[in-house]
Amino acid sequence: MTPDDLVNLCLGLPQAVETFPFGAQTSVFKTSGNGKIFALTVLAADPFSVSVKCDPEEGRALREEFPQITPGYHLNKKHWITIVLDGTVPDELVAQLLRDSHALVRPAVPRAGA
Secondary structure: OOHHHHHHHHHOOOOEEEEOOOOOOEEEEEEOOOOOEEEEEEOOOOOOEEEEEOOHHHHHHHHHHOOOEEEOOOOOOOOEEEEEOOOOOOHHHHHHHHHHHHHHHOOOOOOOOO
16 A cells, blocks of 8 residues: 555545644544544655554454554554554555544434434
C-alpha cells in the first residue's frame, strides 16, 4: 500500500477528514462528526506505517501472526496497533483494519424517525 492509497482509502470513508495536529508530516485521520481519530501515519516515513484503533483481542491475534504489526506506537497499547506497510501484511487486511478502526470511532447515525 502506498501513501496515496492510504490517504484515498481513509478519505473515502464516511465523514473522514485529514488533519495535521502534530505537524505537517503526521497525517491524522478523524471523523468529522465527533473528531475521533481512527488512523495516524507519517506519509514520508521509512518504513511507512499506519496506526489504527483495534479490538484488543483482534490486535493480540494479529501481533502473533504478523511481526510487522506491533502495539500502537506512542498510543494506548491495548486499543491501537501499528502496521508496517512493507507488503508483508496483505493490502486487503490493512484496508479492512482501517475500515474497522473507522467503524469503532464514527458517530452513530440517527435512525429514520428517531
